Amino acid sequence: MRKIGHAVAWCALPFPQYEFPDDDNVVDSPLAIFGHKIPGHGEARVEINFWFFLFVYYGFYNITALMWITKVFNIYSLNWWPKSLGFPLTVSIIAAMSIAAPIPFYCIPELRYITSHNTAWICWTFFAMAMPLLVAFAILLNHERHLGLRNPLSETQRLFTSSWWTGDSDTINARDRPRRANVIRSQSTFDPNASLEVALASDDIYRSRDAQRMLRKRWLPASFVRFMWFCSALLIAILTYLLGETYAEIYLRTLPHSTIETLVYVYSWVVTVHLLDGLCGWILGGNEGERVGSYPLGWIFKLYFALTYQTYVRAxxxxxxSPQQFIYLQIMSSSFLILLAPLTISAPFHSLLTLLGLSGQSYTEYQKFCTRNIFLRGLTENVSMLTFLGSILVLHYGANKDVYPYFAFDTPIAPPTNQTLSSITDKFFPSIPHLPHHLPASNTPPINAPPQYDFRLTFYASIVTWGCEIVAGWITRRILWWGWKINVTAEGKRDLAAWPELLPTGVVVMVHVLQNMLFSIVRLEFH
Structure with a gap:
């Protein structure tokens, strides 16, 4: 509940707001004249204070993102900051740089329009989140770990590499090094009493392969390869957020949609997230010695992807x-969970995946991963729905209603008739060509029609949807218990007890993902 409260309280912080100047009065703007209401996330209704947004709103958002990256590095068992500077100073420098970067764009009038785009701020956060990766990469290069170590690794150092699990060393053993002097001596001297030896071509091939293997080991130690896999998983996770922003922007810019279009949008997003989630899961692995080979990291990334998917669906x-759209979405979601969860955890399905080469796990390990996924799905459903309900309440009735017009649920203004439109355009825009009067009548509902997007419908239908999700989750867990004696809740608690760092890292991840959704719909127009 505390993590939900942090996200809701963050978006409820009252912005200093200002009315638009007289020369920008919306009454005389084309939007007001034509009765046009920007669909989706809405148009900015007020100007907000840039410095409050930068240091309070965006500053807290940036700090949370950096804490997420740091906690993930902690699970990876690697400190990304330079030892000489320490964590507080390093993270303060990165946070200060990320906050200072937008200031020139605001101070230069020709560039100020960039600050009105949410995507620009998200990209700045993206670069701030990538800084720990670059710093850690630079530290590895500076220590020349990728060139091979001349001294054997200590037991503590080996904890951070896959050599601890596989029994290999990150150094080249003395017995594996080529003895160049002996080779030269044997080639340049002749012993008439020596026995005859025949040099086969295959011997050269084997020597070449051994040399290549030693070079690969010298230039790419296991710790460096594992770190590069870890960085690729992090970049995929960050890019998933940017992709989600693109999906949401396309959907909101093309409203309203029919039920079929809504289903296509939702489940194309579901497929995309699951494909990227599967790719990250393959990179992270679940067994020691596989690429990254970290079950706790896989747990955290699964939580990130599941919550990212859920938050965009909630928005x-x-x-x-209409209630029918809620019903169709919920029927498909609950049906997929109840039917697919027992199917995917069954032994025949695991055998099929093994036959296709998509899984190298034993059936017991595979069951544990499936159980973890079901546990995290239920967790993210509850967290995302609670945050959604809390945010629409505080934003619809709170002081930031005009800053978040997405949750204003205003009645759309019907456009005037053709003749009235012509008279208004003649008055304010004489250069616009006249509209033909023989056009068919508009299908726009009358002005006293009910709101197109209704707060009561959204709030109460979401509560009913949440209840259906809880029931579907309960049914799924009962099926798994009756069929396989699997207790989903107990497995989740067992993971949290076995890896205590999962809880604080999961809290930071959830706060960050929930902030992502809320940040994407705030309307920015600075005073």
Whole structure:
């Protein structure tokens, strides 16, 4: 509950707001004249204080993102900051740089328009989150770990490499080094009493392969390869967030949608997230010695992807126009869970994956991963729905209603008739060509029509949807218990007890993902 409260309280911080100047009065703007209401996330209604946004709102968002990266590095068992500077100073420098970067864009009038785009701020956060990766990479290069170590690794150092699990060393043993002097001596001297030896071509091939293997081991130690796999998983996770922003922007810019279009959007996003989640899961691995080979990291990344998927679906609820759309979405979601969860955890399905080469785990290990996924799905459903309900309440009735017009649920203004439109355009825009009067009548509902997006519908339908999700999750867990004697909740608690660092890292990850959704719909127009 505390993590949900942090995200909701963050978006509820009252912004210093200002009315638009007289020359920007919306009454005389084309949007007001044509009765046009920007769909989706809405247009900015007020100007906000840039410095409050930068240091309070965006500053807390950036710090949370950096804490997420740091906690993930902690699970990886690697400190990304330079030892000479320490963590507080290093993270303070990166946070200060990320906050200072947008200031020139605001101070230069020709570039100020960039600060009105949420995508620009998200990209700045993306670069800030990538800084720990670059710093850690630079530290590895500076220590020349990728060139091979001349001294054997200590027991503590080997804890951070796959050599601890595989029994290999990150150094080249003395017996494996080529003895160049002996080779030269044997080639340059002749012993008439020596026995005859025949040099085969295959011997050269074997020597060449051994040399290549030693070079690969010298230039790419296991610790460096493992770190590069870890960085690739982090970059995929960050890019997933940017991809989610693109999906949401496309959907919101093209509202309203029919039920079929809504289903296509939702489940294309579901497929995309699951494919990227599967790729990250393959990179992280679940067994020691596999690429990254960290079950706790796989747990955290699975939580990140599941919550990213859920938060964007929750935000979609605010733009559903009828109970039927809620019903169709929930029927498909609950049906997939109840039917697919027992199917995917069954032994025949595991055998099929093994036959296709998609899984190298034993059936017991595979069952544990499936159980973990079901546990995290239920957790993210509850967290995302609680945050969604809390955020629409505080933003619809709170002081930031005009800053978040997405949750204002205003009645759209019907456009005027053709003749009225012509008279208004003649008055304010004489250069615009006249509209033909023989056009068919508009299908726009009358002005006293009910709101297109209704707060009561969204709020109460979301509560009903949440109840259906809880019931579907309970049914799924009962099926798994009756069929396989698997207790999903007990498995989740066992993971949290075995790896205590999962809890604080999971809290930071959830706060960050929930902030992502709320940050993407705030309307930025600075005073």
């Amino acid at each position: 979609l609820y605010a733009r559903l126009r």
